[in-house]
Amino acid sequence: DIQMTQSPSSLSASVGDRVTITCRASQGITNYLAWYQHKPGKVPNLLIYAASTLQSGVPSRFSGSGSGTDFTLTISSLQPEDVATYYCQTYSSAPRVFTFGPGTKVEIK
Amino acid sequence: HVQLVESGGGVVQPGGSLRLSCAASGFTFSTYGMHWVRQAPGKGLEWVALISYYGDDKYYADSVKGRFTISRDNSENTVYLQMNSLRAEDTATYYCAKVSSPPYYFDYWGQGTLVTVSS
Numbered sequence: 001d002i003q004m005t006q007s008p009s010s011l012s013a014s015v016g017d018r019v020t021i022t023c024r025a026s027q028g029i030t031n032y033l034a035w036y037q038h039k040p041g042k043v044p045n046l047l048i049y050a051a052s053t054l055q056s057g058v059p060s061r062f063s064g065s066g067s068g069t070d071f072t073l074t075i076s077s078l079q080p081e082d083v084a085t086y087y088c089q090t091y092s093s094a095p096r097v098f099t100f101g102p103g104t105k106v107e108i109k
Numbered sequence: 110h111v112q113l114v115e116s117g118g119g120v121v122q123p124g125g126s127l128r129l130s131c132a133a134s135g136f137t138f139s140t141y142g143m144h145w146v147r148q149a150p151g152k153g154l155e156w157v158a159l160i161s162y163y164g165d166d167k168y169y170a171d172s173v174k175g176r177f178t179i180s181r182d183n184s185e186n187t188v189y190l191q192m193n194s195l196r197a198e199d200t201a202t203y204y205c206a207k208v209s210s211p212p213y214y215f216d217y218w219g220q221g222t223l224v225t226v227s228s
Contacts, residue, residue: 001171034214036154043218044146044154049209055216087154091213096168098144098156098215 002026002092004101012109019075021104023088028068032091035064035073038103039084047086048073075106083108111135111217113205118222121195125226129190131205131219139163139183142208144215145190147201147224157203160188173199195226 003026013019023033031051038044046055048064051071061076075082088101117129131143145157158179159168167179178191188205202221209216 032213036215038154043204043220044206044215045218046209046214046216049214049216050211085153089154089214096159097170098159098213100154100156103153 001095001097002029002090002099004088004090004099006086006088006101006104008104009102010105010107012107013078014109015078015080017078019078019082019106021073021086021088021106023066023071023073023101025069025071025090029090029092031067033064033066033071034089035062036087036089036100037082037084038087044087078106078108080108082106111207113207113217113219115203115205115219115222118203118224120225120227122228123196123226125195126191126193127195127224129192129203129205129222129224131188131190133186133188133205133207136207138186142212143179143181143188144206144208145179145188146204146206146215146218147199148204148221149198149201152201155201158190159208162208192224195224197226200224200226 005024007022033051035048036044052064085103085105112134114132160179176194181188204221205219206215207217
C-alpha cells in the first residue's frame with residue numbers, strides 16, 4: 001500500500017508569511033494528490049485536487065504543485081482564518097484504497 | 110447546495126454493532142459514489158469504505174474489512190455503514206463524503222457522527 005508522509009507536522013507563522021507544506025508518497029502517484037483543510041469543529045474542505053487544480057471557491061492564495069512522489073501546498077500570504085490542520089490524500093487503483101497523510105497543523109505566531 | 114447529514118452514532122460496547130446513516134441532498138445522489146471516512150480523537154483522517162453509484166462495487170480499508178458493510182438506497186438518497194464486532198480502536202467521528210469529479214477525491218463532507226466503543 002502507498003504510505004504518505006507530511007512535513008512539518010506543525011508550524012507557526014506570522015500573518016502574511018508564505019507557508020509551504022510538503023507531502024511525500026512512498027511510490028509514484030503521478031498527480032493523484034489532493035489537499036484538504038480541516039478547521040477545529042468544522043468539516044474537512046477540499047482545497048486542491050490533481051496536485052495543482054484549485055477547487056471552486058478556494059482563495060487563490062492556496063496553490064499546489066508536484067508530481068510523482070513529492071508535492072507541496074503553498075499558502076502565499078497566511079491569514080488568521082487559515083489556522084487548521086492540512087492533509088494530503090492520494091488514491092490507488094489496485095487495491096482500491098484512499099490514503100491520507102498524517103496532517104500538518106498550522107498556527108499563527 | 111450539497112448537504113450530507115449523518116446519524117446513528119452513539120456509545121456501544123466492544124463486540125457490539127451500530128448502523129450509521131447519511132442522508133444526501135442537493136445533487137443527483139444516484140450518479141455518485143459515496144465514502145465513509147473517520148477520525149479518531151486527536152488523530153488524522155482515515156478512509157473507511159467506498160460504494161459505487163449503483164451500489165455493486167464496494168471497497169474497504171483493511172482495518173474494517175469483514176466487520177463493516179457499506180450500502181446505499183438510491184430511492185432514499187441515503188448511504189449506510191453497518192459496523193459489527195466493534196473495537197475500542199473504532200472510536201471516532203465518522204463522516205460521509207461524496208466522490209468528486211474526477212472520482213479520486215472527496216469534495217463534500219457531512220458534519221460527522223461520533224461513535225464511542227467502550228464498556
